[in-house]
Amino acid sequence: MQDRITQVFKAIADPTRREIFHALVIASSALSITQIASQFDMSRQGVTKHIKTLENAGLVVLDSQGRERFCNANAKPLKEVNKWMTFYEQFWDDSLENLGSYLDQKAT
Amino acid sequence: MNDVITKEKVFNHPIDKVWDAISKAEEISTWFIQADFKAQKDYQYTFTSEPNEKGCTTISGTVKEAHPYVLVYTWIVADTNVETIVTWKLESVAEGTKLYLEHSGISNYEGDTAIAMFESFNGGWENCINGLTAYLKQEVNAG
Numbered sequence: 001m002q003d004r005i006t007q008v009f010k011a012i013a014d015p016t017r018r019e020i021f022h023a024l025v026i027a028s029s030a031l032s033i034t035q036i037a038s039q040f041d042m043s044r045q046g047v048t049k050h051i052k053t054l055e056n057a058g059l060v061v062l063d064s065q066g067r068e069r070f071c072n073a074n075a076k077p078l079k080e081v082n083k084w085m086t087f088y089e090q091f092w093d094d095s096l097e098n099l100g101s102y103l104d105q106k107a108t
Numbered sequence: 109m110n111d112v113i114t115k116e117k118v119f120n121h122p123i124d125k126v127w128d129a130i131s132k133a134e135e136i137s138t139w140f141i142q143a144d145f146k147a148q149k150d151y152q153y154t155f156t157s158e159p160n161e162k163g164c165t166t167i168s169g170t171v172k173e174a175h176p177y178v179l180v181y182t183w184i185v186a187d188t189n190v191e192t193i194v195t196w197k198l199e200s201v202a203e204g205t206k207l208y209l210e211h212s213g214i215s216n217y218e219g220d221t222a223i224a225m226f227e228s229f230n231g232g233w234e235n236c237i238n239g240l241t242a243y244l245k246q247e248v249n250a251g
Contacts, residue, residue: 088113088211095140096117096209102139103121103129 008077011057016040017050021059024073032068115209123198126205127177130196141167147174153181169194183211 011017023039024031031039037047051071054060058077063070119126129135131147136155145153148171155167169182169191177198182191192213199206 085113092113092115092209092211096115096207098139099126099129099207100117100119102135103119103125106125106129107121 007053007057008059008081011053011059012078014050014053017054020047020050021054021073024060024071025075027073030063030070030072032070034068036071112210112212114211116206117209118201118203118206120204123177123200123205126198126207130198130207131174131179145171147171147179149174 012021020036020040023036033044033047033051036042036051037044040047051060051062054071055062059074061072061074063072129139131145133143133145136143136145141155141157143153143155145151145155151171151174153169153171157165166186167183168186169184171179171181172193173180179196181194183194184191192211195208195210195212197208197210199208
């Protein structure tokens with residue numbers, strides 16, 4: 001079973017899914033599958049497949065109203081990934097900086 | 109975007125000096141973090157950061173590979189059960205030694221675990237790093 005952060009990386013690896021996700025983020029309200037399909041000139045099936053991947057990653061939350069399904073963006077999983085990356089980027093930069101100072105000091 | 113952090117840095121020092129700094133417990137404890145460490149395969153190491161008011165943390169893991177000039181160990185932050193992998197590689201270059209560092213495996217974290225890990229880790233750890241930087245400066249001034 002793939003865990004969620006792997007799903008997030010998988011979901012955002014595809015440019016079309018990134019565009020759909022972006023469209024949902026900037027939309028003032030939830031968008032239906034039909035609206036997304038017309039905006040991206042794609043079939044409903046195509047959109048549904050991408051939305052499913054985004055939903056598995058927790059990036060989209062679906063809300064059914066009658067026969068239509070509405071999609072809401074949820075950016076929280078991205079923040080988790082981003083926080084980890086940002087934290088360790090800084091952590092290793094600082095650590096290697098310390099290593100450099102240590103080696104310089106030892107050599108003198 | 110992927111889940112690997114890579115760093116490259118060139119040190120103006122011979123490769124064996126850099127190797128000792130990253131593989132000997134006494135030296136790791138000086139520049140990085142208090143270490144119970146041996147550069148031998150299967151050694152269970154522990155890194156302990158200095159306690160402070162926010163509480164620091166423990167990192168443990170197993171040495172997977174250790175021979176000049178490649179060092180690989182798992183990296184498990186206390187209170188999480190998920191391991192990431194830290195890889196160090198050294199290479200002699202004209203200017204001295206090129207260090208290649210890789211930290212991979214965030215995708216092994218469940219989303220919620222990652223948050224808990226981060227929150228328990230962040231405050232204490234940053235304090236410790238700041239402490240270490242201050243310590244090094246002090247050492248340089250004293251010397």
